[in-house]
Amino acid sequence: MRIRFRTVCIVELRMLEFVFDDSATQTPVPQTVKELEDLVRAKNKPCTCDACNPRSRAKFKCIRWPHFTIALESRLTTNCFDNIVFAPPKLSSRRAWPVEGMPLVRTMIAYFDRPLTMLNDQQLAARATLIAWRNSRWEDILTTYPDPEGDALLPAHEMQHLWQTLNILFFGGPIPGISFRWKKLEKGVVGDATTSFSRHPVITMDPSPTAYEFGDYVILDFLSTLAHESIHAVLRYYPCLACRSGYRERRAGGYVRLFQTLARKLEEVIPRLLGGPVRLGRLESLLGELGGREWGARLKGRLPSSCDVENWGLVDVDTDVRNADVRRLVERMHAGREV
Numbered sequence: 001m002r003i004r005f006r007t008v009c010i011v012e013l014r015m016l017e018f019v020f021d022d023s024a025t026q027t028p029v030p031q032t033v034k035e036l037e038d039l040v041r042a043k044n045k046p047c048t049c050d051a052c053n054p055r056s057r058a059k060f061k062c063i064r065w066p067h068f069t070i071a072l073e074s075r076l077t078t079n080c081f082d083n084i085v086f087a088p089p090k091l092s093s094r095r096a097w098p099v100e101g102m103p104l105v106r107t108m109i110a111y112f113d114r115p116l117t118m119l120n121d122q123q124l125a126a127r128a129t130l131i132a133w134r135n136s137r138w139e140d141i142l143t144t145y146p147d148p149e150g151d152a153l154l155p156a157h158e159m160q161h162l163w164q165t166l167n168i169l170f171f172g173g174p175i176p177g178i179s180f181r182w183k184k185l186e187k188g189v190v191g192d193a194t195t196s197f198s199r200h201p202v203i204t205m206d207p208s209p210t211a212y213e214f215g216d217y218v219i220l221d222f223l224s225t226l227a228h229e230s231i232h233a234v235l236r237y238y239p240c241l242a243c244r245s246g247y248r249e250r251r252a253g254g255y256v257r258l259f260q261t262l263a264r265k266l267e268e269v270i271p272r273l274l275g276g277p278v279r280l281g282r283l284e285s286l287l288g289e290l291g292g293r294e295w296g297a298r299l300k301g302r303l304p305s306s307c308d309v310e311n312w313g314l315v316d317v318d319t320d321v322r323n324a325d326v327r328r329l330v331e332r333m334h335a336g337r338e339v
Contacts, residue, residue: 098240
C-alpha cells in the first residue's frame with residue numbers, strides 16, 4: 001500500500017504475534033533519514049536478517065520446509081545479441097511450492113540488474129513494449145495536470161497491461177489472473193495490492209490523489225504508484241508466508257527487508273533501462289508504518305536495525321518539488337537511457 005506524503009496511515013495489524021516496543025511508545029516518529037539513523041543507533045536493535053542471523057533460516061524453521069529454490073545458472077539461453085543469458089525462471093505461486101522471500105528477491109535482482117545486451121528476449125520484448133508506450137504518451141507525460149483523474153488519463157486496461165509487462169521485465173514472467181482497478185480509497189491511501197478470492201493479485205489505485213513527488217506531472221506519480229504496488233503484489237504471490245521473514249514483512253506493513261531491497265534496486269534500474277524517473281515512496285511508507293508523518297506522532301512499530309538502514313539507502317523526500325526541475329530530470333533521464 002502506498003501512502004500519501006504527510007498523511008498518517010492507520011494500519012490494521014492483523015498479525016497476533018506483533019509485539020509493541022513499550023519503551024518506544026513515547027518516542028516521536030522520526031521525520032528524516034538522519035533522525036531515523038540516530039534513533040536506530042540509540043536503540044541498537046539486533047539485526048535478524050539472514051546474513052547477520054543465519055539461524056533464522058535453519059532447517060525446520062518453517063512449517064512448509066523444504067522450499068523451492070531458483071537456480072538461474074541452470075537455465076541459460078541465447079538472446080538476439082548472441083549472448084548467453086538467464087532464461088525466464090520457473091516460478092510457482094506460494095500455494096503450490098513456496099520459495100523463501102529474501103532468496104527470491106536476490107534472484108529477481110540478479111535476473112533484471114544486468115546490461116541491456118544481457119537480458120533475454122522476453123525481457124527485451126517487454127522493455128520494447130514499455131518504451132513504445134512511453135513514446136506514444138510522451139506528450140501526456142510532459143503535461144501538467146493540477147487536478148488529475150487517473151482513470152481518465154490512464155484507463156484500467158492500459159494500467160493492467162503495463163503492470164503485466166513490468167512483471168515480465170523485472171519479476172521473471174507474467175503472473176496469471178492479475179486485475180487492476182481504479183477505486184476511491186480511504187483518505188491518505190493512493191494504492192493497495194491485495195489478492196482476490198482465487199488468490200490472484202489485484203492492484204487498486206485511487207484516481208484522485210497522488211503523492212505529488214513529481215509536482216504536477218501526475219502521470220509519473222501514477223506510474224510510480226503502479227510500480228510500488230507491483231512489488232507488493234509479487235511479494236504476496238510468490239514468497240512463503242509461513243517463514244519468519246514472511247511474518248516480519250506482514251507485521252511491519254510490508255515495508256521491511258523484502259520490499260526495501262527490491263524497491264531500491266528498481267529505483268536504480270528503471271531509469272537506466274526505460275529512460276524515466278520513478279520514486280517508490282520507500283521512506284515515507286516506512287515512516288508511516290512506524291506511526292505517521294504528522295508532527296508529534298509517536299512511534300508504534302518495530303524499528304529496523306542499523307544493518308537494514310545502511311543496506312536500504314533511504315533518501316529524504318523533497319517537499320518543495322518544482323515543475324521545472326521535474327521536467328529537466330525527465331529529459332535528462334530520457335537522454336541517458338541505455339539504447
